[in-house]
Amino acid sequence: MARRPKYELPKKSNSTFTLNITSMTDMFTILLVFLLQSYSTSDVEIIPENNIRLPQSASMANPVESIKLSLSATALKIDQTLIAEVSNADFSAKDLEDKDTNFIKPLFNELDKLAKTKSDKQWVKDGKILLQADKNLPYSTLRKVMYTASMAGFPQLKLVTLVGD
Amino acid sequence: MRRAKKLHINHNSEFELDLAPLLAVMVKLVPVLLVSSAFIQVMVIETELPQVVSEAIQKQENNPNPTTVTMEMDAKEVRIITMVKGQEKIAAIPVKSAGVYDFEKINAQLVAVKKEHPEVFKIELSPEGNVPYNEIVKVMDEARQARDGSVKFPVLDSKTGKNVETQYMFPEVVFVNMMEG
Numbered sequence: 001m002a003r004r005p006k007y008e009l010p011k012k013s014n015s016t017f018t019l020n021i022t023s024m025t026d027m028f029t030i031l032l033v034f035l036l037q038s039y040s041t042s043d044v045e046i047i048p049e050n051n052i053r054l055p056q057s058a059s060m061a062n063p064v065e066s067i068k069l070s071l072s073a074t075a076l077k078i079d080q081t082l083i084a085e086v087s088n089a090d091f092s093a094k095d096l097e098d099k100d101t102n103f104i105k106p107l108f109n110e111l112d113k114l115a116k117t118k119s120d121k122q123w124v125k126d127g128k129i130l131l132q133a134d135k136n137l138p139y140s141t142l143r144k145v146m147y148t149a150s151m152a153g154f155p156q157l158k159l160v161t162l163v164g165d
Numbered sequence: 166m167r168r169a170k171k172l173h174i175n176h177n178s179e180f181e182l183d184l185a186p187l188l189a190v191m192v193k194l195v196p197v198l199l200v201s202s203a204f205i206q207v208m209v210i211e212t213e214l215p216q217v218v219s220e221a222i223q224k225q226e227n228n229p230n231p232t233t234v235t236m237e238m239d240a241k242e243v244r245i246i247t248m249v250k251g252q253e254k255i256a257a258i259p260v261k262s263a264g265v266y267d268f269e270k271i272n273a274q275l276v277a278v279k280k281e282h283p284e285v286f287k288i289e290l291s292p293e294g295n296v297p298y299n300e301i302v303k304v305m306d307e308a309r310q311a312r313d314g315s316v317k318f319p320v321l322d323s324k325t326g327k328n329v330e331t332q333y334m335f336p337e338v339v340f341v342n343m344m345e346g
Contacts, residue, residue, distance in 0.1 A: 018181075021184050021185065021188055022184060024188060025184045025187060025188050025191070028188065028191035028192070028195060029191070031191075031195055032191060032194060032195060032198070035195065035198035035199060035202050036198065038202045038204060039198060039201060039202055046207045048207065054207070055298060055299045055302040055303075056302075057208065057210055057302050057303075057305070057306050058306045058309070058310070059208050059209065059210045059306070059309070060208055061208055061209050061210070061211060062208065062209070063207060063208070063209045064209075130209065133298055134298070135297065135298055135299035135302070136297055136298070136299065137297070137298050138294060138295050138296065138297060138298070139292045139293065139294055139295070139296045139297075139298060139301060140294030140295065142298055143294065143340070143342075143343055146340060146343050147343050147344065150343065150344075156211075158209040158210065158211050159209060159210040159302065160207055160208075160209055161207070161208055161209065161210055161302060162207060162208075163207075163208055
């Protein structure tokens with residue numbers, strides 16, 4: 001009996017293949033839509049402090065250019081500069097005025113300096129402050145910051161919050 | 166005479182769309198958007214701090230008996246005080262349990278006050294020193310708008326002289342006890 005010849009796949013030398021990129025395009029389209037949704041339209045960059053847990057609010061007002069204050073359970077800062085230390089939700093006695101315990105001396109001095117050096121900026125003239133404060137701090141700690149800011153000529157306080165219900 | 170050759174057009178032909186340029190654009194766009202995206206959305210609540218300035222005094226002089234709405238907060242309750250022509254009306258909303266405020270009732274009471282006095286947009290907030298900041302922000306949220314989105318309040322448009330509707334109740338928050346010792 002004659003043996004049947006073995007079938008061989010046709011061999012193509014120097015063959016090219018096309019990569020199917022449809023699925024990759026799908027993935028990129030989804031990614032693009034998601035990124036466009038979360039694209040920041042605000043012109044002010046707020047860097048959340050590591051040890052500050054911001055409260056959630058339903059407010060949808062965008063932040064505006066202002067002096068950025070941050071108040072955590074351990075420190076009070078302007079931008080990234082340490083102004084005063086906080087312990088047990090209060091400022092140390094050396095930072096407070098003897099006669100007026102709501103008055104934070106280093107904060108007043110720094111804000112006063114900023115008001116003089118950046119007097120050409122409109123937001124300094126308007127007295128605008130962005131305050132990032134830890135949600136667990138009591139009002140008495142915040143009140144001291146607000147009071148001192150107001151005394152230094154910064155009465156327009158804006159409380160930084162996270163978007164939530 | 167020779168016959169003209171007939172062209173055969175296949176109307177059912179398929180073609181493959183070249184997605185490579187589209188992909189190239191996306192590969193460039195995605196990193197740009199990744200860098201500029203805000204994954205944590207940060208917003209602000211605008212408040213005003215009372216200043217001992219002549220402007221505020223002048224306003225009070227112009228209107229000797231303004232209607233004021235004050236909200237006092239302590240560990241036990243929230244008191245909503247409405248002052249109309251020197252007469253005080255107090256509504257106290259006790260806490261549900263220690264440190265848990267009844268925000269639903271606070272909102273309902275504020276809606277009732279706003280319906281009575283639609284001309285008032287400012288609320289004076291006076292929390293005690295031990296009230297956490299988080300609770301103050303929540304109360305400010307309750308004062309801003311009614312929980313029921315369909316509830317609207319009339320406001321007189323000074324330009325057209327007509328009443329328009331707004332969903333805002335008390336968007337202006339002033340911390341009144343800030344200057345107290």
